[in-house]
Amino acid sequence: MGFNNFCSALAYFLVGLILIAFGTCEGGFTSNYVRRNDLSLDMPLDSDVFRAPPGYNAPQQVHLTQGDHEGRAVIVSWITPDEPGSNAVIYWAANSKLKKSVHGIVLTYKYYNYTSGYIHHCTIKNLEYDTKYYYVVRSGNTKRQFWFTTPSKPNPNTPYTFGLIGDLGQTYDSNRTLTHYEMNPVKGQTLLFVGDLSYADNYPFHDNTRWDTWGRFIERNAGYQPWIWTAGNHELDFVPDIGETKPFKPYTHRFFVPYQASGSTSPLWYSIKRASAYIIVMSSYSAYGKYTPQYKWLISELPKVNRTETPWLIVLMHSPMYSSYVHHFMEGETMRVMYESWFVEYKVDVVFAGHVHAYERSERVSNIAYNIVNGLCSPVKDHSAPVYITIGDGGNQEGLATEMTQPQPSYSAYREASFGHGTFDIKNRTHAYFSWHRNQDGFSVEADSLWFHNRYWKSMEEQSVAVS
Ligand SMILES: *[C@@H]1O[C@H](CO)[C@@H](O)[C@H](O)[C@H]1NC(C)=O
Ligand SMILES: *[C@@H]1O[C@H](CO)[C@@H](O)[C@H](O)[C@H]1NC(C)=O
Ligand SMILES: *[C@@H]1O[C@H](CO)[C@@H](O)[C@H](O)[C@H]1NC(C)=O
Ligand SMILES: *[C@@H]1O[C@H](CO)[C@@H](O)[C@H](O)[C@H]1NC(C)=O
Numbered sequence: 380m381g382f383n384n385f386c387s388a389l390a391y392f393l394v395g396l397i398l399i400a401f402g403t404c405e406g407g408f409t410s411n412y413v414r415r416n417d418l419s420l421d422m423p424l425d426s427d428v429f430r431a432p433p434g435y436n437a438p439q440q441v442h443l444t445q446g447d448h449e450g451r452a453v454i455v456s457w458i459t460p461d462e463p464g465s466n467a468v469i470y471w472a473a474n475s476k477l478k479k480s481v482h483g484i485v486l487t488y489k490y491y492n493y494t495s496g497y498i499h500h501c502t503i504k505n506l507e508y509d510t511k512y513y514y515v516v517r518s519g520n521t522k523r524q525f526w527f528t529t530p531s532k533p534n535p536n537t538p539y540t541f542g543l544i545g546d547l548g549q550t551y552d553s554n555r556t557l558t559h560y561e562m563n564p565v566k567g568q569t570l571l572f573v574g575d576l577s578y579a580d581n582y583p584f585h586d587n588t589r590w591d592t593w594g595r596f597i598e599r600n601a602g603y604q605p606w607i608w609t610a611g612n613h614e615l616d617f618v619p620d621i622g623e624t625k626p627f628k629p630y631t632h633r634f635f636v637p638y639q640a641s642g643s644t645s646p647l648w649y650s651i652k653r654a655s656a657y658i659i660v661m662s663s664y665s666a667y668g669k670y671t672p673q674y675k676w677l678i679s680e681l682p683k684v685n686r687t688e689t690p691w692l693i694v695l696m697h698s699p700m701y702s703s704y705v706h707h708f709m710e711g712e713t714m715r716v717m718y719e720s721w722f723v724e725y726k727v728d729v730v731f732a733g734h735v736h737a738y739e740r741s742e743r744v745s746n747i748a749y750n751i752v753n754g755l756c757s758p759v760k761d762h763s764a765p766v767y768i769t770i771g772d773g774g775n776q777e778g779l780a781t782e783m784t785q786p787q788p789s790y791s792a793y794r795e796a797s798f799g800h801g802t803f804d805i806k807n808r809t810h811a812y813f814s815w816h817r818n819q820d821g822f823s824v825e826a827d828s829l830w831f832h833n834r835y836w837k838s839m840e841e842q843s844v845a846v847s
């Protein structure tokens with residue numbers, strides 16, 4: 380026994396040495412997890428997940444997002460295929476019999492030779508915080524009932540759990556990702572979606588019926604909890620050759636966001652508060668240089684974040700600023716040069732991005748010292764910097780980005796080319812637990828995880844220790 384113990388101690392020591400060697404020479408950890416190398420095929424049009432609900436002109440593609448800045452409103456969107464039908468949403472609190480009704484708007488759009496169904500958007504305002512509501516959308520006699528739960532009033536200590544999915548598409552893998560998110564014992568209350576939704580643009584003439592199938596696919600989740608939208612490159616649908624010159628046309632008609640509530644002039648960038656988090660959504664595919672609308676909005680937005688009210692500051696964008704994969708390498712670089720110093724100055728906790736079809740988590744680093752002549756252009760450890768997480772691994776038909784730059788840069792803490800989803804589980808003002816679940820393990824295994832210590836409150840505590 381003694382000898383065996385000695386042997387295992389020695390073995391652990393050697394493994395430790397090897398890990399240290401890798402840690403110092405090659406940066407972080409590249410998972411050697413062996414994936415099944417099957418193609419990510421789109422689910423066929425007659426799949427169960429794409430089935431239209433029964434009944435003439437039945438409302439379909441029901442989805443929710445937050446409808447104001449504070450979390451007291453919800454935007455309910457749905458599509459009726461044959462005629463406009465009712466514009467109203469009927470809703471009531473679970474603990475009350477008083478039914479209320481609110482009317483929204485209906486619109487349609489054309490894309491090349493496609494004509495959309497009747498797209499309804501209806502904002503329910505002045506909801507009670509922390510309350511479960513039922514709601515009904517209808518057309519004629521066909522009624523469909525769903526529910527949602529409002530968050531608490533923005534305040535520093537409410538636990539709140541966000542799910543994270545990016546680049547989802549509509550393959551068998553997309554369905555696995557969504558199923559694992561739904562089955563995760565850590566129950567996501569709101570989904571942060573980091574862009575690239577349907578991948579309809581990979582079809583001839585950007586066949587927009589694949590936007591409709593996607594809407595029906597996600598309804599089973601997005602009809603019950605808000606999905607917070609970020610625009611990706613697959614939302615551009617910009618094809619001058621077929622006369623489609625208005626970028627983001629299908630996306631902006633189908634997915635409304637409460638951008639005006641945060642003083643934004645475009646649905647492509649905006650912010651919301653939700654319980655203990657402040658979420659800033661940015662657009663990688665809109666102008667962001669100095670003097671542009673997005674720049675002007677962000678520079679006045681960041682100082683408004685009150686970390687006493689909402690301690691957790693989360694930024695979403697599609698193209699990652701830090702990614703060590705070969706695919707899309709350095710595409711986020713110009714935005715990094717523009718905005719990274721602000722993220723450090725305002726102590727952003729975490730930046731989530733998609734675009735690269737894989738998973739990666741950075742160390743807390745910054746690269747903001749360069750001034751053309753000083754040569755200081757490498758990332759350095761920085762306790763005020765956010766963690767950058769790429770979660771573009773929803774499972775779309777383009778497949779995984781498996782090729783990585785070598786060696787792994789020291790800023791990269793963990794990278795792995797597998798499909799999966801994440802959860803960001805806020806416990807209180809100071810602590811949040813992030814975990815990433817690869818699809819191959821089912822829903823219960825965390826392949827990577829990290830305790831987050833709130834950047835703002837951690838530095839406040841360190842300062843008060845230093846003073847006293
Ligand atoms: C649109 O045009 C394409 C190419 O000509 C064709 O295959 C498709 O059936 C058309 N769709 C509609 C709705 O007319
Ligand atoms: C998608 O996932 C759901 C839930 O796991 C399952 O019921 C359904 O059959 C799946 N559909 C396809 C086409 O994989
Ligand atoms: C920040 O939020 C706290 C808590 O809601 C509030 O007491 C304080 O007045 C706010 N600060 C500012 C500058 O608005
Ligand atoms: C915040 O949550 C963490 C993790 O659950 C816990 O260790 C810590 O004591 C909590 N802090 C407060 C003030 O409750």
Ligand SMILES: [Fe+2]
Nearest residue numbers: 575611612734
């Ligand atoms: Fe993308």
